[in-house]
Amino acid sequence: MADGRVVVITGASAGIGEALAREYSARGARTVLVARRVERIAALAESLGAREGRSLAMAGDVTVDGDMEAVFERSRAHFGAVDTVFANAGFGVDGFVETLSLDDYRRQFETNVFGVIRTAQAALPALRASRGRLAVVGSVSGYLVQPGGTAYSMSKFAVRAFCDGLRAEMGPAGVSVTHIAPGFVTSDIRRTDRRGALHDDAKDPVPTWLQMPAEEAARRMADATDRRRPELVLTGHGHVGVWVARHAPALLRGVMGVVARRGMPVRKPRPE
Numbered sequence: 451m452a453d454g455r456v457v458v459i460t461g462a463s464a465g466i467g468e469a470l471a472r473e474y475s476a477r478g479a480r481t482v483l484v485a486r487r488v489e490r491i492a493a494l495a496e497s498l499g500a501r502e503g504r505s506l507a508m509a510g511d512v513t514v515d516g517d518m519e520a521v522f523e524r525s526r527a528h529f530g531a532v533d534t535v536f537a538n539a540g541f542g543v544d545g546f547v548e549t550l551s552l553d554d555y556r557r558q559f560e561t562n563v564f565g566v567i568r569t570a571q572a573a574l575p576a577l578r579a580s581r582g583r584l585a586v587v588g589s590v591s592g593y594l595v596q597p598g599g600t601a602y603s604m605s606k607f608a609v610r611a612f613c614d615g616l617r618a619e620m621g622p623a624g625v626s627v628t629h630i631a632p633g634f635v636t637s638d639i640r641r642t643d644r645r646g647a648l649h650d651d652a653k654d655p656v657p658t659w660l661q662m663p664a665e666e667a668a669r670r671m672a673d674a675t676d677r678r679r680p681e682l683v684l685t686g687h688g689h690v691g692v693w694v695a696r697h698a699p700a701l702l703r704g705v706m707g708v709v710a711r712r713g714m715p716v717r718k719p720r721p722e
């Protein structure tokens with residue numbers, strides 16, 4: 451289905467973004483891989499056919515003004531068009547409100563919210579031209595807030611609102627907007643601290659049986675985006691969480707009260 455199409459993915463150096471790049475490449479798409487760790491995306495692009503002109507690695511930081519414009523300018527110059535864009539780059543700031551600084555919240559928003567806006571705004575001229583697809587990776591945390599999760603959830607609630615508004619705005623232009631809300635997916639996110647530093651030696655606090663493999667998540671994300679679905683919730687526990695948040699908010703408050711008394715549900719590495 452994606453034969454020859456050009457797919458740009460931010461946060462392609464690890465986890466979900468890397469899996470998306472492999473998935474689209476297997477579907478016959480040409481891929482543009484964006485992240486800060488350029489050696490990782492360069493190696494991935496090489497394995498996805500950089501030499502045959504099927505993949506392009508581009509250093510880009512979604513928190514830097516101008517980086518995403520450069521990505522789309524070069525993508526169009528290299529491949530002629532851009533058909534699908536995944537605003538996927540993100541990380542999680544965790545911690546109780548009383549322990550977090552304003553800078554912690556700002557850092558979270560700079561990547562997860564303003565990074566998505568930068569990506570979308572830079573992508574829209576190309577997507578208008580191709581009547582393309584924009585997918586934004588939010589989270590189940592964009593529907594519910596765990597104790598210790600205000601910064602991350604606020605950022606993901608914000609991108610869900612962004613998607614709802616942008617979807618309506620871009621409808622007449624034929625550009626679809628898919629909001630993706632995963633539950634736990636296998637990646638580096640829970641081994642990355644609130645400053646964005648990866649702790650290679652840290653153990654993922656979420657048991658493996660509760661995690662959806664990144665490859666499966668990527669396949670479902672690609673299917674939903676290719677079909678221009680407005681929304682995709684991933685994982686069984688994710689569906690339960692979103693349903694309870696929508697239909698039984700009092701129950702959710704009760705559960706979160708119990709969780710709060712036990713401490714933070716998912717403990718990430720502490721910054722050094």
Ligand SMILES: NC(=O)c1ccc[n+]([C@@H]2O[C@H](COP(=O)([O-])OP(=O)(O)OC[C@H]3O[C@@H](n4cnc5c(N)ncnc54)[C@H](OP(=O)(O)O)[C@@H]3O)[C@@H](O)[C@H]2O)c1
Pocket residue numbers: 460461462463464465466467484485486487488510511512513538539540541542561565587588589590631632633634635636637638639640642
């Ligand atoms: N895994 C889950 O359980 C889960 C659940 C719900 C939602 N999500 C969302 O899924 C998305 C992908 O996360 P993941 O789980 O795959 O985590 P991950 O394995 O830690 O990967 C995060 C990716 O984002 C990139 N990134 C971070 N900050 C960036 C910046 N300023 N500029 C450009 N790229 C940046 C990283 O690349 P560099 O460090 O090389 O720049 C990396 O490629 C995030 O939006 C996350 O919130 C994940």
